[in-house]
Amino acid sequence: MNSIIHITFLRHGRSRADDEGVHEGRYDSPLTAAGRAQAQQRARDFQQRGLRFGLVISSPLQRARTTAEIIAQALNAPLAFDDDWMERDTGPLAGMKRDVAALQYPKPAFRNPYEPIWETGESDWALYRRAARAVERVIRRGAGRYLVVAHGGILNAALRAIMGSSPRGGEPEVVFRFGDLGYASLTYHPRRHQWQLLEFAGGLPADR
Secondary structure, eight states, rough: OOOEEEEEEEOOOBBHHHHHBBBBTTTTOOHHHHHHHHHHHHHHHHHHHTTEEEEEEESSHHHHHHHHHHHHHHTTOOOOEEGSSSOOOOOTTTBBBHHHHHHHHHSSOOOTTTTTTTTTSOOHHHHHHHHHHHHHHTTTTSSEEEEEEEEEEHHHHHHHHTTTTOSSSSOSSOOOOOOOTTTEEEEEEEETTTTEEEEEEEEOOOOO
């Protein structure tokens, strides 16, 4: 019996916040027209390659939700939402212009991994634990092919949890540069507890 679990982690398309030059986090910014076009392009790419998913799992934030809806419809796949795949809670930075945030909330020289980001946001460990919990929930669904549509921060945390690269404070040791509609495809072999990274695609340009 085949027990292999295939998971593709996909970042959403270009959002209005990208054009506004603001921090996103939990700021619920919609996709732009370019972002929708990117999602459609990625859906066509998956179709042309014959990729199919038994379930699409998405963050409920609308930039991820819309991306997931476009792809799920194109691939005729069922769609479910999971709050644990939302982007990191960055507290007061959400929706704030980057230049304003740099003045009001300058980056500290060091922040330990248990310390909430900007007092009300998630700590590195809180983000890591949430990502690990979200990955575990996908694994517990059993053998199959899953597409997870989410955000760069939480997807990085999920991949670090898979790798066992836990927070240590300061800048993370491993960073995955997910661009718009960038993705990472992996398989998990539960009988051997072995992960394999099959493919990493950085993303699509905004003019497609």
